[in-house]
Amino acid sequence: MSGTLRRPFEAVDHAALMAAHAPPPEYFEGDWLLGPEEIEARQLARLRERAERAYRVPFFRKRWDAAGVGPGDLQRLDDLSRFPAYRVDDIRQSIEANPPLGDYQGASIDGACEEPVRIFMSGATTGAPRPTVYTQWDREAGAILMARALYLQGVRPGDVVLNAWAYSTHNGAFAFDEALHKWLNCVVLTTGTGNVTSSRRQVELAHQYQATAILTTGDYLLHLAEVAREMGLDPKKDFNLKALPNIGDRAKLEESFGVANYQSYGFHEVQWVSVECPERQGLHVFEDAFVVQIVDPESGEPVPDGETGGICITEIYKTGSPQFRYDIQDLSFLYPREQCACGSWLRRMGPFAGRGDNMVKLRGVNVWPEAIGEIALDDPRLEPDWFVRALREGNRDEMVVHLVCGAPEAERPAIARAAEERLKDRLGVRIGVELALPGELDDWTELHSSPKPKRFRDEREGG
Numbered sequence: 001m002s003g004t005l006r007r008p009f010e011a012v013d014h015a016a017l018m019a020a021h022a023p024p025p026e027y028f029e030g031d032w033l034l035g036p037e038e039i040e041a042r043q044l045a046r047l048r049e050r051a052e053r054a055y056r057v058p059f060f061r062k063r064w065d066a067a068g069v070g071p072g073d074l075q076r077l078d079d080l081s082r083f084p085a086y087r088v089d090d091i092r093q094s095i096e097a098n099p100p101l102g103d104y105q106g107a108s109i110d111g112a113c114e115e116p117v118r119i120f121m122s123g124a125t126t127g128a129p130r131p132t133v134y135t136q137w138d139r140e141a142g143a144i145l146m147a148r149a150l151y152l153q154g155v156r157p158g159d160v161v162l163n164a165w166a167y168s169t170h171n172g173a174f175a176f177d178e179a180l181h182k183w184l185n186c187v188v189l190t191t192g193t194g195n196v197t198s199s200r201r202q203v204e205l206a207h208q209y210q211a212t213a214i215l216t217t218g219d220y221l222l223h224l225a226e227v228a229r230e231m232g233l234d235p236k237k238d239f240n241l242k243a244l245p246n247i248g249d250r251a252k253l254e255e256s257f258g259v260a261n262y263q264s265y266g267f268h269e270v271q272w273v274s275v276e277c278p279e280r281q282g283l284h285v286f287e288d289a290f291v292v293q294i295v296d297p298e299s300g301e302p303v304p305d306g307e308t309g310g311i312c313i314t315e316i317y318k319t320g321s322p323q324f325r326y327d328i329q330d331l332s333f334l335y336p337r338e339q340c341a342c343g344s345w346l347r348r349m350g351p352f353a354g355r356g357d358n359m360v361k362l363r364g365v366n367v368w369p370e371a372i373g374e375i376a377l378d379d380p381r382l383e384p385d386w387f388v389r390a391l392r393e394g395n396r397d398e399m400v401v402h403l404v405c406g407a408p409e410a411e412r413p414a415i416a417r418a419a420e421e422r423l424k425d426r427l428g429v430r431i432g433v434e435l436a437l438p439g440e441l442d443d444w445t446e447l448h449s450s451p452k453p454k455r456f457r458d459e460r461e462g463g
C-alpha cells in the first residue's frame with residue numbers, strides 16, 4: 001500500500017498533550033493554581049507558536065499582510081491587539097468564495113490518512129452552518145477542556161451520565177461524549193434528544209442507572225423533571241443528579257433538583273473556554289488554551305476591565321484550524337486579574353450577556369437590547385419575557401423595556417422602579433420600564449409562533 005496511514009491514537013503524543021493541557025482532576029491541583037506571571041509567560045509562548053501556524057493559512061495571511069503585522073510582532077501579550085479581528089461574516093464570505101470549507105482551515109480532508117480529522121458544523125440559528133476541521137490533537141485537547149468544566153460542575157470519574165444532546169453534524173453531543181468517555185471514564189448513555197429517546201424513557205434511564213448528570217438544555221431538563229413527577233418520581237430524591245451543566249433558568253433548575261448550577265462558556269469553533277467556580281464571581285478562562293479579550297464593537301479595540309463589549313477569542317491550543325482574534329459578538333466583560341477566593345489566578349469573564357449584533361446607540365452610549373433584558377429580569381417577581389423599543393420623543397432618543405409581571409397592582413410601581421434603577425446602575429443610561437400582564441407581549445415577541453422570540457424594535461425615524 002502506498003502512503004502513510006497514521007491512526008488517530010498514533011497521531012497524538014498523549015504524554016505531551018497532558019503536559020500541555022492537564023486533564024481533571026490533576027488540573028485542579030496544578031495549573032488551575034498557577035501564578036499570574038507563569039500564566040502569562042506560557043500564553044505568550046503559545047501565542048507565538050499559534051501565530052506561526054495561522055500565518056500559513058490563507059485567510060489569516062491575507063488579513064495580516066494587509067494590516068502589516070506578522071508572527072514576529074508578538075513581543076508582549078498586548079501586541080495581540082495589533083492583529084486584525086474578524087467576525088462570523090468574514091468566515092461566511094470565505095466559505096462562499098471557497099466552498100465547502102472556506103480558506104480559514106488549517107487542516108484538510110485530503111490529508112486525512114496522515115492527519116486524521118473530523119468535521120463538525122456550527123448550529124444554523126444565524127445563517128449558514130460553518131464547518132470546522134479538527135485534527136486529532138484538537139479533538140483530544142478540546143475534550144480535556146470540556147472534561148475540566150464538567151468536573152468543576154460536579155461530574156466525577158466513573159459516573160453514569162445521560163447525553164441527551166442531538167448526535168448530528170454539530171460538535172456538541174460528540175464533544176461531551178469524548179470528554180466524558182475518554183477523560184473522565186464516565187459511562188455515557190447516548191439517549192440523544194426526546195425525538196430519539198422518549199422523555200419517559202430518558203427519565204427511566206436516569207432513574208434506573210442513577211445518572212449524576214443529564215446533558216441537555218435547561219428547558220428540556222425542567223421538562224424531564226415534570227415528566228418524572230407525572231411518573232410518580234421526585235426529581236430531588238429519586239434521581240442522583242450531582243451536576244447541572246445545563247444552560248437555562250438557574251433558579252428553577254437548582255430548585256427542581258437541589259444541585260448547584262455553574263455556568264460555562266464555549267462555542268463551536270473553539271470548544272470550551274471558561275467555567276464558573278463555586279465562588280460564582282465570574283467564569284475562569286482556561287488560559288493554557290485561550291487568550292480572551294473584550295473589544296469595542298465598533299473600533300475592535302480592547303476596552304478597560306469591567307466594561308461590557310464583544311468577546312474576542314484567540315485559541316492557543318490547536319494544531320489545525322486556527323481562531324486568532326475571532327470577534328464572536330457575544331457580550332461580556334473581564335474582571336481584573338486577581339486571585340479568586342477559590343485560589344485560582346485565572347482570568348475571569350462575566351457570564352454571557354447577550355448578542356452584540358444589534359447594538360443600539362442611545363444618546364452616545366452603546367446598549368444592547370439583550371443586555372437590557374438580562375439586567376431587567378434580575379427580579380423573581382418578573383416573568384422571563386421582555387421586549388425593548390427604541391423611540392424618538394421630541395428630539396431625544398429613548399428606550400423602553402416592557403417586562404411581564406403578574407404581581408398585584410399595589411406592588412407594580414415599586415417593581416418597575418427597581419428595574420429602572422438596576423438598568424441605570426449597570427448601563428449608565430436611563431431606560432424606561434413598563435410592566436405588562438402575562439400574555440400581553442406575545443404579539444410583539446412572537447413567543448408562541450417563532451422559534452426565536454423577537455426582542456427589539458427600532459421605532460425611531462430611519463431606524
Ligand SMILES: [Zn+2]
Nearest residue numbers: 277279340342
Ligand atoms: Zn474561582
